[in-house]
Structures are given as C-alpha cells and as structure tokens.
Amino acid sequence: MPTADDSPKTVAPKTSGFSEAPHYHGHRERLRERFNEAGPDALSDYELLEMVLFRALPRRDVKPLAKSLIAKFGSFAEVVHAPEARLREIPGLGEAATTEIKLIAATASRVARGQVKLRAVLSSWSSVIEYCRAAMAFAEKEQFRILFLDKRNQVIADELQQVGTVDHTPVYPREVVKRALELSATAIILVHNHPSGDPTPSAADIQMTKSIIAISSPLGISVHDHIIVGKNGHASLKGLRLIP
Numbered sequence: 625m626p627t628a629d630d631s632p633k634t635v636a637p638k639t640s641g642f643s644e645a646p647h648y649h650g651h652r653e654r655l656r657e658r659f660n661e662a663g664p665d666a667l668s669d670y671e672l673l674e675m676v677l678f679r680a681l682p683r684r685d686v687k688p689l690a691k692s693l694i695a696k697f698g699s700f701a702e703v704v705h706a707p708e709a710r711l712r713e714i715p716g717l718g719e720a721a722t723t724e725i726k727l728i729a730a731t732a733s734r735v736a737r738g739q740v741k742l743r744a745v746l747s748s749w750s751s752v753i754e755y756c757r758a759a760m761a762f763a764e765k766e767q768f769r770i771l772f773l774d775k776r777n778q779v780i781a782d783e784l785q786q787v788g789t790v791d792h793t794p795v796y797p798r799e800v801v802k803r804a805l806e807l808s809a810t811a812i813i814l815v816h817n818h819p820s821g822d823p824t825p826s827a828a829d830i831q832m833t834k835s836i837i838a839i840s841s842p843l844g845i846s847v848h849d850h851i852i853v854g855k856n857g858h859a860s861l862k863g864l865r866l867i868p
Contacts, residue, residue: 636743651687652678667702676704676728680721689716702855704729705762712858732758752813753858760817762855766793768816770800772809780807797836804845813838814850821855829868837867 635781655675658666667675673690681689693714697703704725711722736755752771760767766788772780785800788792804812814833818824833850840847850861862868 636796649739651685665754669703669804670694672700673703676724677721680718680724683718689714689721693717702762707764735856743784751775755814755855756851757853757858760815761855763817764819765789765817766817768793768795768814770803771813772804774815775810775849777811780809794834797830797832797839800836801843801845801848803838805843809845811846811848813848816850816852818852818854823852823854823857823859825850825852825859825861825864825866830861832868 644682649825651784652674653666653669659675664672670687670690670693673693674686677686677690677756693703694700696714697706706725708722708726711717711725712719733755736751736758754868756769760769767784768786768788769782769784774780785803785804786795788794814836816829829852831851833847847867848862850867852861
C-alpha cells in the first residue's frame with residue numbers, strides 16, 4: 625500500500641535538447657580573436673560576413689549562410705551592396721540579418737563621404753575613387769553624381785542628379801552648369817556608374833562630358849574629370865586623355 629512521503633523531491637531540470645555551448649560558439653570566439661589580433665585582412669570574405677551576421681542570428685551557425693551569400697553575389701562588397709529585394713530571396717536570412725548587411729553598406733558610404741569632405745580633393749584622389757566606388761559601383765541602375773568644388777578644391781556639395789535604367793541615365797548639360805552656378809562652384813567632378821561592371825567610357829559618355837565642358841568653361845567652371853565606376857574598376861576620362 626503506497627504511503628505519503630513528505631520529504632522534498634528533487635526534480636531534474638528540463639532540457640531543450642541543445643547543448644549549453646553549441647559547437648559554433650567556439651568558432652565565433654576564434655573568429656573574433658583572429659579579427660582582433662591579426663586584423664580584418666586575416667579573414668576571408670565569408671568569415672567577415674559571418675561576423676556581420678553574428679548579432680542578427682545569435683543562435684545559429686551562420687557559416688553556411690555566409691558561404692551561400694558569397695557564392696550567390698561574388699564577394700563581400702557585392703553582398704553588402706546587393707539590393708534588399710534580392711537579399712530577401714535568400715532562405716534563412718531574415719529581416720534582421722538583411723538590415724545588418726545594409727547597415728555595413730550605409731556605413732562604408734558615409735565614412736567615405738566624410739573622408740572626401742575633410743580633404744582637399746585633388747591631393748587625395750584615391751579617396752574620391754574609393755568614395756565613388758562605395759557609393760555607386762554596385763548599383764543596379766545607372767546613376768549620375770556631381771561633386772561641386774570651391775576654389776580650394778574642397779567639396780561644397782555632393783549630389784546625385786539622376787537615376788536612369790540599367791544602361792542609360794539622362795544628363796542635361798545646362799542643368800549641370802546651372803546647379804554649379806547656384807552653389808558658386810568653380811569646378812566639378814562628374815561621376816557615373818556602369819551596372820555592367822565594365823567602366824569603359826562610351827561614345828555618349830565622352831560627348832556628354834564635352835558638351836558640359838563647352839558650356840561651363842566660358843563661365844569659369846572647370847570640369848576636373850569624369851569618373852566612371854563599376855564592379856570591375858574605374859575609368860577616368862581625363863586619365864584616358866579623352867577630355868582636356
């Protein structure tokens with residue numbers, strides 16, 4: 625016959641079926657240590673992308689996801705600059721991880737823009753190129769941007785003038801010069817991107833640049849250069865001796 629037992633009972637804790645320290649925790653710590661001790665260059669593209677995903681997906685092994693993103697888009701830069709709509713097509717990525725990835729792209733663009741504004745443009749040409757590539761090289765549509773400069777070659781304004789199609793952006797030379805006059809700019813740098821990845825200037829690019837020069841020169845506004853950026857590099861019309 626069963627009897628009542630008033631002694632305290634020991635109840636085994638419930639478990640979720642997962643280890644308290646999942647296997648990927650050690651991997652994450654090793655990546656962080658390598659990043660801190662050897663710097664970002666010690667990490668491959670997919671490993672750097674893993675670190676971006678850590679915060680958004682704290683309870684998942686993100687290594688396979690990072691590798692699949694690199695395989696789909698090609699590189700770390702192409703992942704962070706990929707359109708949000710395409711990122712949302714990736715199974716398992718989710719809104720939080722997509723936001724983290726786009727935050728990296730926004731940060732890179734903002735930092736590059738700050739460097740351009742803080743330095744004399746002509747003595748820091750590499751910063752101009754870096755900024756233009758960060759801002760436009762991976763866009764899926766053509767964009768036309770103008771950097772307006774003062775007489776010391778400092779940036780007065782950086783404006784995105786037009787967004788076109790995958791292979792064409794309408795540019796109106798008189799509107800470009802009108803805006804330069806409104807800002808009291810003495811020089812401008814023209815920038816646009818080729819979504820195809822090939823930055824080679826087209827005949828239309830060259831003709832449009834010459835039209836702007838023809839209108840701006842009599843008004844004392846110099847066209848320092850026209851830079852074309854793409855995923856595969858950049859081209860300078862002045863460097864190629866296509867404009868004076």
